[in-house]
Amino acid sequence: MRRRTLLVAGASGVGALAFTLGLGWWQSRDSLQPGSALLPLPIGKMSFTLTNHHGVTVTPSEWIGRPTMVFFGFTWCPDVCPTTLSDISLWLQDLGPDADLMNIFLVSVDPERDTPQVLADYLSNFDPRITGLTGSLAEIKRAAEEFRATFEKVPREDDYTMDHTAGVFLFRADGRFGGIIDYHEDRHVALLKIQRLLKAAS
Amino acid sequence: MKYLLTALLLSLSATPLLACETVQLGSLEISEAWSRASIGMARPGAFYVTIRNTGATDDALAGIATPVSGKPMLHETVVKDGVASMPHAPAIPVPADSTVQLEPGGYHGMLMGLTQVLKEGETFPVTLTFREAGDVTVPVAIRGMGAKDAGCVDKKD
Ligand SMILES: [Cu+2]
Numbered sequence: 001m002r003r004r005t006l007l008v009a010g011a012s013g014v015g016a017l018a019f020t021l022g023l024g025w026w027q028s029r030d031s032l033q034p035g036s037a038l039l040p041l042p043i044g045k046m047s048f049t050l051t052n053h054h055g056v057t058v059t060p061s062e063w064i065g066r067p068t069m070v071f072f073g074f075t076w077c078p079d080v081c082p083t084t085l086s087d088i089s090l091w092l093q094d095l096g097p098d099a100d101l102m103n104i105f106l107v108s109v110d111p112e113r114d115t116p117q118v119l120a121d122y123l124s125n126f127d128p129r130i131t132g133l134t135g136s137l138a139e140i141k142r143a144a145e146e147f148r149a150t151f152e153k154v155p156r157e158d159d160y161t162m163d164h165t166a167g168v169f170l171f172r173a174d175g176r177f178g179g180i181i182d183y184h185e186d187r188h189v190a191l192l193k194i195q196r197l198l199k200a201a202s
Numbered sequence: 203m204k205y206l207l208t209a210l211l212l213s214l215s216a217t218p219l220l221a222c223e224t225v226q227l228g229s230l231e232i233s234e235a236w237s238r239a240s241i242g243m244a245r246p247g248a249f250y251v252t253i254r255n256t257g258a259t260d261d262a263l264a265g266i267a268t269p270v271s272g273k274p275m276l277h278e279t280v281v282k283d284g285v286a287s288m289p290h291a292p293a294i295p296v297p298a299d300s301t302v303q304l305e306p307g308g309y310h311g312m313l314m315g316l317t318q319v320l321k322e323g324e325t326f327p328v329t330l331t332f333r334e335a336g337d338v339t340v341p342v343a344i345r346g347m348g349a350k351d352a353g354c355v356d357k358k359d
Pocket residue numbers: 078079277278288310311312
């Protein structure tokens with residue numbers, strides 16, 4: 001009898017915890033802490049508006065129906081961003097035409113310098129299936145919050161650089177979060193993660 | 203995909219062999235010095251190289267100089283909690299009997315204030331200053347923007 005009470009108490013405790021987490025999730029949309037372990041929102045719940053490198057307005061609701069790959073970066077970035085872009089270009093090369101079914105975006109965290117035209121020039125050096133997105137700082141901040149990504153302007157003597165989340169975010173065709181490819185992730189593991197999304201979508 | 207292959211073939215054939223040769227400085231062997239092509243001169247470039255210390259004395263890369271950059275610096279890319287940053291590295295240790303790589307996602311030379319456009323297939327000199335071994339100048343191969351390594355055909359282990 002006593003044991004049963006404990007079990008019930010335990011179960012309701014779990015319920016309360018789940019409720020608290022759920023509430024935390026909801027509230028966190030407006031009060032995200034850097035380094036938060038929370039998962040990105042499903043694409044269907046994202047609310048930002050950005051401009052792609054062709055100058056066309058983009059909202060995430062248009063991405064539903066295809067698997068999506070998103071990463072944050074900037075074109076003044078000399079090391080991490082060209083490396084990630086060439087990693088993605090190599091994955092796409094390996095995946096072949098299967099990857100034509102994906103949405104693939106670089107979201108600039110440096111809208112001051114990365115205009116649509118600047119993004120277009122820069123991305124012409126990589127796989128043409130990668131689309132650059134930029135916009136107002138407020139909308140990029142909103143996007144980062146919804147992805148649970150962070151970025152920060154770091155002043156240098158003459159100019160500045162940006163610290164930013166380095167992983168590649170994956171989403172299923174229905175918009176649910178589908179995992180992250182970490183920076184330095186093994187190429188085979190990265191491919192497996194993407195192929196899983198593509199299989200689920202076909 | 204075709205453009206990638208074409209770019210690869212072009213860069214392989216256009217990169218002077220010299221850039222892939224190993225330069226000796228005492229017991230240090232410096233090889234695979236490379237950089238990426240730049241769009242204009244506004245953005246910083248990155249410099250990568252492999253340094254092998256075959257000797258019994260620890261050394262350290264204390265600085266770099268090059269005519270293509272008004273302010274070259276040593277940096278280290280650090281990814282912490284998924285966030286990438288690029289702190290200044292005062293020096294890069296090159297311990298005895300070991301190989302150190304300046305490579306994408308790790309240590310790199312940051313070439314700020316470019317004085318010329320870095321064109322794929324060309325080379326430029328970088329002078330490395332070591333605490334113990336002194337100075338040495340190596341030719342740096344400029345590779346395509348999507349390159350991930352020096353692209354030397356005969357890679358040293
Ligand atoms: Cu740097």
